[in-house]
Amino acid sequence: MYEKTYPNKRFKLTLQFLQKHINTTESILDLGVKNPFSEIMISEGYSVENTTGEDLDEDTSAIENSKVDVVTALEIFEHLLSPYEVLKSIKADKLVISVPLKLWFASAYRSKTDMRDRHYHEFEDWQLDWLLEKTGWIIKDRYKWTNPVNKLGLRPILRRFTPRYYIVYAESV
DSSP: OOSSOOOHHHHHHHHHHHHHHOOTTSEEEESSSOOHHHHHHHHTTOEEEEOOSOOTTTOOHHHHTOOOSEEEEESOGGGOSOHHHHHHHOOSSEEEEEEEBOOTTSOOOBOSSOTTSBOSOOBOHHHHHHHHHHTTEEEEEEEEEOOOOSOOSHHHHHHTTSOOEEEEEEEEO
């Protein structure tokens, strides 16, 4: 998954945001297969279960049947065709979700070799806010950050001050 680059900054800021809002006594369903960040959450004392790779656009039963306190959807909603249905199926009262923000100077990400590693959505912050509001969530906190790269060129300069990631803590209505 992270053969060439490891997202240290994203993981650090995501963990800080999670620790600000979610207690380690609360159980978490992390949408998506077990990954390096779910391992970080476990090492920090969180009780985490993951979905098993099912297509969440087609099958939300793992979410509907889960009895957790919190759902995390970290860098997953951009891969879904219908995040609306996934959000409506969540029974937990708390949600932490992060998404890559749409960059006006770059096309949406698309792997040519892995059909599941493609971004159908790259959100603007207001779009995610609206989606959460429409599906019964109240945003309690939000944070954005940049993702600079050490390359030369116009795009790398723009990445130094254009927010790339957006994370939200929300509670159900």
